[in-house]
Amino acid sequence: MARTVFVNGEYLPETEAKISIFDRGFLFADGVYEVSAVVNGKLVDYPAHMERLARSLKELRMDWPCTRAELDAMHLEMIRRNALHEGIIYMQVTRGAADRAFNFPKPAPKSTLIAFTQTMALVSNPNAVTGVKVITTPDLRWARRDIKTVMLLAPVLGKQEAYDKGAHEAWMVEAGQVTEGTSSNAYIVRNGKVITRGLTNEILAGCTRRALFQLATEHGVEIIERSFTPAEAYEADEAFLTSASQFVMPIVEIDGHRIGGGQPGPVVRKLRELFLAEAGRLGGSPREVRADNLRLCGPPPGDRNSQCQSAAGTARWTVSSMV
Numbered sequence: 001m002a003r004t005v006f007v008n009g010e011y012l013p014e015t016e017a018k019i020s021i022f023d024r025g026f027l028f029a030d031g032v033y034e035v036s037a038v039v040n041g042k043l044v045d046y047p048a049h050m051e052r053l054a055r056s057l058k059e060l061r062m063d064w065p066c067t068r069a070e071l072d073a074m075h076l077e078m079i080r081r082n083a084l085h086e087g088i089i090y091m092q093v094t095r096g097a098a099d100r101a102f103n104f105p106k107p108a109p110k111s112t113l114i115a116f117t118q119t120m121a122l123v124s125n126p127n128a129v130t131g132v133k134v135i136t137t138p139d140l141r142w143a144r145r146d147i148k149t150v151m152l153l154a155p156v157l158g159k160q161e162a163y164d165k166g167a168h169e170a171w172m173v174e175a176g177q178v179t180e181g182t183s184s185n186a187y188i189v190r191n192g193k194v195i196t197r198g199l200t201n202e203i204l205a206g207c208t209r210r211a212l213f214q215l216a217t218e219h220g221v222e223i224i225e226r227s228f229t230p231a232e233a234y235e236a237d238e239a240f241l242t243s244a245s246q247f248v249m250p251i252v253e254i255d256g257h258r259i260g261g262g263q264p265g266p267v268v269r270k271l272r273e274l275f276l277a278e279a280g281r282l283g284g285s286p287r288e289v290r291a292d293n294l295r296l297c298g299p300p301p302g303d304r305n306s307q308c309q310s311a312a313g314t315a316r317w318t319v320s321s322m323v
């Protein structure tokens, strides 16, 4: 059955969706995106994704494509129309369609907003049982990796290199230090402590990373924010990655070096369990967005920087500063 996708205010069968060949997302990668997980038909940690979207738009001086309330309603409607039980919603905003010129078009065209769903096994992902392999590769990206843009060619090449080598993800390396995965944040564990790079313009501030910090604090797992080298990672007790679609994913091999005897270790297993318990809980989880609190969840239209609060005041994962 064809999916229902969203294009500029319309819900359409995927085969009928069209955007302009002049769209600046297409011509210049002049656009930003978010990927939110859906578990049991509910959005997971959605307010954090909307906060990051607000920041990405602001950093690129792009307009909101619609009000936050409309965006919230669109996400819920996409779940409903596609009967999405578990998977992701991808949404993308671009600066719109205009005659090709590098500078921002004037007057500003209406931004393009598209969204689609993908069904995926997030909770019972078999990779989480076995753990995955990663390779390292040079980080070829630009200097503003803190903005979630659709300019993803370096990550595409890195991920393909990983797949060509029988691995699942590539950890990118710059100045001898691991920055992050092509589509995930990177962690090692030494002596029970989690080590991950601090937030700067050199990496994306993962929503799952932030959730993990919250859970780790609550459950007494120490996280140290610092860079690490591939050599240190080869010697680590455990390693893992996080992303909205993989949650907390154990790594059992890096560049052919077995990590933790080739099995997911106790710290990563605990962190994944904690994350799943939060993400999968029905009704009342602060990380879910329910129809009844969506209306109160967004900043008022036009206010790009507001913090998100759920109706019950339980949204704990509000972003402070990402850089």
Ligand SMILES: Cc1ncc(COP(=O)(O)O)c(C=O)c1O
Residues within 6 Å of the ligand: 035, 180, 181, 182, 183, 184, 185, 203, 204, 205, 206, 207, 208, 209, 242, 243, 244, 245
């Ligand atoms: C480069 C990069 N880092 C980290 C992440 C993880 O971010 P999140 O946890 O918000 O999915 C992603 C996700 O796509 C990414 O592309």
